[in-house]
Amino acid sequence: MRTPTRFNPENDTLGHRTANGWTVVSVTGEVDVCSAPGIRAAVVRLMDEGHRHFVLDLCGVTFLDSMGLGTIVALTKRLRPHGGSLLLTCADPRILRVFSIGGLRTVYTFYRTPAEATRRAPRGSGLEGWPHVHH
Known part of the structure; x- marks a missing residue:
């Protein structure tokens, strides 16, 4: 079951569902300075x-900037403990x-x-x- 959550008034949506013990959070559109805080808030709520x-x-995702990368790292740090x-x-x-440019390609699966x-x-x-390097 996918639950869409509107986080950006443009065309971006965030939805989640569960599968085999995982919470799958699907992001569409741009992950940037405008949308990243909404994504972070939605995942923190979960x-x-x-x-x-x-x-x-x-x-x-059609676009990802450094704010988007930072959000993923922040969520990882919050999940780890x-x-x-x-x-x-x-x-x-x-x-x-x-x-790759952000130096994170090898630390995530x-x-x-x-x-x-x-x-x-x-x-x-x-x-x-974490961060462990995958080759």
């Missing part, structure tokens, strides 16, 4: 409701390049689709020792 294992689905996990989905080379990311149920904290 954390406050008890959600701990997240897949941030960026497959529908609560034994949480955060996986990212994105297959768009332009968006992945932003992570990326999947091509939410179905691929949620194939295995979460076990323990996926953020122990």
Whole structure:
């Protein structure tokens, strides 16, 4: 079940659903200085409701800036002491390049689709020792 949440008066939406123990948060549109605070607030609200294992689905993102990257790092830091996990989905080379330029491409686990990311149920904290470098 996808629950859309409006966070930007433009065309951007944020929705979430659960799959195999994961909370999949789907973001569409631009993740920038205007939309990032709304995304952060929505995910923090989910954390406050008890959600701990997240897949941030960026497959529908058309633009990501440094504020968007900072928001993802801030959410990761907030999840870590609560034994949480955060996986990212994105297959768009332009968006992945932003992570590379920001030095974050190797510290997150990326999947091509939410179905691929949620194939295995979460076990323990996926953020122990974060940031760990993936090769």
